[in-house]
Amino acid sequence: MLVGLIGVMSLVMLIAGAFSYRAGLQEAGEMFDAKLAHSSRVLMSLVDAPLGDLGNNGANGDPLVIAVWQGAAEGVGDALAFPTGHAYETKLAFQVRDAAGHILLRSDSGPETPLAPLVPGFANVVIDDAHWRTFTLRSPGGYWYQSGERADIRAELAGDLAEGTLLPLLLAIPLMAILVWVLVGWSLRGLLRVSDQVEARAAHHLRPLKPDGVPREVHGLITAINRLLVRLDASFQRERRFTADAAHELRTPVAAVKLHADNLKASTDPADRVTTQQQLDVAVSRIERLVEQLLQLSRVEPGARTWSPHHVDLHALAEAHLADRRALDAARGTFISLEGAACDVVGDEAALDALVGNLVDNACRHAPVGGAVRVRVAREDGGARLVVEDSGPGIPAHARERVFDRFHRELGAGVAGSGLGLSIVRQVLDLHGGSIALDSSPTLGGLRVTVSLPSAGATEAS
Template sequence: MLVGLIGVMSLVMLVAGAFSYLAGLQEAGEMFDAKLAHSSRVLMSLVDVPLGELDDRGDTGEPLVVAVWQGAAQGVGEALAFPTGHAYETKLAFQVRDPGGRLLLRSDSGPDTALAPLEPGFADVVIGGEHWRSFTLRSPGGRWYQSAELADIRAELAGDIAEGTLLPLLLAIPLMALLIWALVGWSLRGLQRVSGEVEVRAFDRLEPLQADGVPREVQGLVAAINRLLARLDAAFQRERRFTADAAHELRTPVAALRVHAENLRGTSDAVERAAIQRQVEAAVQRVERLVEQLLQLSRVEPGVPGRAPRRVDLQALAQAHVDERRALDGGRGLAIELDDANCEVTGDEAALDALVGNLLDNACRYAPDGGTVRVRTLRDGDRALLVVEDSGPGIPEDARERVFERFHRELGTGVLGSGLGLSIVRQVLDLHGGTILLDTSPALGGLRATVSLPAAAPVAGQDQGNEGVPATR
């Protein structure tokens, strides 16, 4: 930026100097042309009558020669002017000629030959290798009055003007560069401070950058970096929390699995071996379930990028999970009922699938052998409802909010679990703007979980007659 600013300013100054030179040359030419014309008119007014008297007497002698002061001086400006004259007088000349072109009067600073053709007006001529600028004027009596000057006067004056204009500008460039450098450095001191802060900051320090004193032009950038740091900090917090939770929760089932394996290796009794094998299988299932739920939890954490929202049929998800639970009943004799009603929402299908699966899994776990689990999907205005009921022991009213905490399990239920199911449900609902209500099922006596989600906009021509509670199958 400094190089660009100084370069542009220098270029502008040089261009301005060039225009000043051209303007000075033009102004000098106009001024000298006016002076030449004025000199010719003054000369005519002063000598035309006396010359006429000489003509009347018939004087045809040598022309009169007017001596010009020949003083000289070294220097510029006022150093060329003296009380007795000016050094530039030798560069000026004048002549007077009769109507026939005979020389009547001249200055000794000019040549004997005509200063220009005997035609009224301005002319540029070369005499003796020197360039002259002349003006010719004819009097009423027919005499020719000519004033001329050497062309180098104009070039010298224009050069003086350009030098007087350019020299201060050229001398100002270093000072300007110093001032710009100081100003830019002072303006960017806040940005340099932020850069230094980022340079020395440890990788795990994600606090926002201090934007005090930062130039207004980069405050948006600093704010964007701070938002990025906040997102990174949230992501790292999620990763640390997930790692800590996984390590804490896996420690016990893995230790139990190790104990069962050692017991299995140390026994030779067939009955005891079969019992230990069943314990190993149960421990493996518990670890498998815990790992599965931990992975689900990591996918539905707030701030984790999800898939593109799409229309999802809650009834289809519920049907798939009900079919799976029936296949895995394991001889418990559970009656799993599902109301057949189309009910669509918009969201992440995988997350909504985890929500339905965890609610149904909890209901089946806590329902007694031979008990009943009922799943219903329905639409109520602009809300889609998913209701899961079971005939289990339910949850005391004072514990219904605690069960959404991670790894919280109510004591005395006799059911093994990780305490993550309802936590996953709550996070999925937070991502989709939904709610959940836990209460007692009026029909089955156990827990009833009612999930409410924004319903998907109806498709044109779709039958909306499915609202309400359909028949149970």
């Protein structure tokens, strides 16, 4: 930023200085032209009347020559000025000529030949390889008054004037650079302090930054960083909670697997071995389901991952899961039915699949032998509705909110589980802006779960 600011400002000042230099040359030239014209008029007012006595002398003899002071032409300013004259007088000249062009009067600092053509106005002429800027004026009496100055002295004086305009700008560039450097450094000291705070922080220190003394333009950045720190802290807490919960819930089934494996290894009775093998299979299945649901839960946690919305058919998802359950529950004689037709919603397909799968799995697990499970998918105003009912024991009204807590298992259900299914369902609905309601099934007598998902437009906006 400093290099950019100083570079741009220096470039602007150089461009402005170039225009000032050019304008200075132009103004100096105009001033010198005005001086030439003024000199010719002054000369005419002083000598026009007495020139009648010089007329014959100019036509028949040598003109009258006015001596110009000769002095040293070195140095600048006061070094060129003397009590008796100025060193630049030798660069100035004048002539007076009659109507025929004869020189009647001239300065010895100019050429002996005519200074310029007898044409009123300004002219640029070359005499003896020297460039002159001249002005010619004709009096009412018919005399021509000409004044001129050497182009080199004219350019030198004009350049000095222009450089006097440009020099302050050039000297201001380093001073401006120092001031900008100091000002920007002073303004950003608060940001440097915040940077030092971030650099010195430990990885677990995620408290928000303090924006005290920070430039107002950086407050938005500090606020965004603080929001990021809050999200990181929530993410770390979620990971720690998930790890702690997983370790806690896996401890018992892993211990059961180890116990059954030891019993199976030590058992010599064939009947005991069969029983122990069955218990081992049940324990392994429980661990398998628990790990699967833990992974599902980690994927649907808020902020755990980003997802892009797709059109998902709830009816197709329910049909796939019910087909799997029919094969698994064939021996139990569970009657499983699906009602409705294709019903699209916009959402994350994997998350919605986990939602449908957990609801269907819970219903089939809690339905008794020979019981029934019914699933309905229907379109409703503003979205879609999924209803899952079973003929199981249901959930008491006072406990229906607690079942959404992680690892909560209602006592007396008589079904082994991890207590994660409805928690996963709630997380998926939070992601999609949906809702869930639990009540008693009026037809099957068990639990009825009603899930509402918003329309495609509302989900995409969310």
